[in-house]
């Protein structure tokens with residue numbers, strides 16, 4: 263998620279869960295090929311398994327970007343066919359590509375040819391008037407001819423004009439049953455469901471019907487629900503018992519960042535929602551908000567903030 267799942271937040275998530283696959287923010291293929299790679303692609307080894315999400319529509323450029331991603335150590339390359347923002351549409355990629363399944367198939371084929379890691383597609387159930395179940399099925403059938411490794415479906419349509427990106431994440435109703443139907447009718451495809459999922463109970467329910475679940479805002483707004491994800495979803499030991507323990511194991515990462523000249527706020531801006539609803543949470547947020555932005559702010563700011571929370 264843009265402005266959300268940067269490397270700092272992903273590294274924090276790894277203190278809560280090791281089994282889940284993490285996604286980067288979307289990066290345009292052209293930026294990967296021509297831009298500052300350390301800034302755009304750099305990640306900490308603790309973040310594995312990690313997928314780089316690419317935006318773009320030019321198969322050759324996407325293939326080049328995918329190759330670079332694989333060389334950087336990414337475990338998967340995901341193509342964004344779900345973002346409806348104006349900026350994305352003017353570049354004619356993202357959700358607009360749902361109307362061009364053959365182009366997406368060409369892009370996936372080029373990427374598959376370029377790398378040995380999985381190549382996956384994130385898409386909507388439809389756009390504008392192209393929003394019948396049969397339209398999505400056709401999209402999946404065309405794209406699967408290029409051996410797409412997984413279809414991650416945001417279970418609501420997008421309106422390319424008339425709704426803001428934010429509205430497009432909330433206003434069109436969720437149509438989970440169409441994603442379930444896709445899995446039933448195309449059992450050989452790996453289908454992941456996304457949209458409005460916030461608890462592990464919900465995750466487990468969906469897993470009865472599809473292969474995987476993607477959680478966006480739920481994981482950002484209330485990462486604590488992931489504390490038990492490894493045990494419940496992957497049969498692994500959870501890395502931390504509670505948020506305090508998770509923050510404790512995150513300390514060395516934070517110390518490295520701040521010690522290397524980075525700002526504490528780069529990290530704590532992602533931690534503002536922790537402890538929501540607990541006594542002292544407001545003082546925790548206020549302290550971080552005021553103190554972490556100051557030059558020279560270090561780990562003691564976070565320690566003090568956490569001390570305000572009484573459990």
Ligand SMILES: Cc1cc2nc3c(=O)[nH]c(=O)nc-3n(C[C@H](O)[C@H](O)[C@H](O)COP(=O)(O)O)c2cc1C
Pocket residue numbers: 263264265266286287288315342344345384416431456457458459476477478479480
């Ligand atoms: C701030 C923000 C940024 C997002 N950026 C991306 C993105 O870069 N790529 C993408 O595929 N989806 C992006 N999304 C959409 C989410 O991945 C997800 O599909 C959507 O929010 C619905 O799932 P959720 O209800 O679990 O959040 C973004 C969502 C938000 C709130």
